[in-house]
Amino acid sequence: MQDLVFIEGLKAQAVIGVYDWEKKIQQDLVFDLEMEHDNRVPAETDDLAKTLDYEAISNYILTFCAERQFELIETLAEHLVGELIGQFKLNAVTLTLRKPGAVPAAKAVGVKIHRKSAVTY
Numbered sequence: 001m002q003d004l005v006f007i008e009g010l011k012a013q014a015v016i017g018v019y020d021w022e023k024k025i026q027q028d029l030v031f032d033l034e035m036e037h038d039n040r041v042p043a044e045t046d047d048l049a050k051t052l053d054y055e056a057i058s059n060y061i062l063t064f065c066a067e068r069q070f071e072l073i074e075t076l077a078e079h080l081v082g083e084l085i086g087q088f089k090l091n092a093v094t095l096t097l098r099k100p101g102a103v104p105a106a107k108a109v110g111v112k113i114h115r116k117s118a119v120t121y
């Protein structure tokens with residue numbers, strides 16, 4: 001499968017970090033997602049219900065970040081991707097998660113994960 005639906009540069013706020021001071025503040029996170037999907041199916045039907053709805057998925061991520069709290073961005077990434085696969089029936093997803101303010105000398109630091117569903121949708 002070559003087709004993707006993607007989300008690039010989605011900015012969210014979350015309580016995230018290993019240090020005590022980080023548990024009292026909101027910090028910026030930036031999400032890039034590449035989600036495998038056969039885009040021929042929605043293209044043939046012109047039907048939003050046959051797509052991966054990038055608006056709905058973006059809103060899910062923003063709500064997830066507002067409601068959940070983790071120390072490591074690895075943990076946030078793993079939990080989020082697990083939920084996205086289940087909620088939106090994703091076959092495979094690559095998530096790049098950046099924490100731009102974490103290392104002032106760096107443009108950004110973060111993690112990238114690629115996960116596949118245990119079942120094929």
Ligand SMILES: Nc1nc2c(c(=O)[nH]1)N=C([C@H](O)[C@@H](O)CO)CN2
Pocket residue numbers: 016017018019022071072073074099101102103
């Ligand atoms: N691989 C990671 N390294 C670090 C993380 C993390 O989540 N994953 N977090 C921190 C601190 O919370 C840092 O962001 C505070 O500025 C350090 N290293």
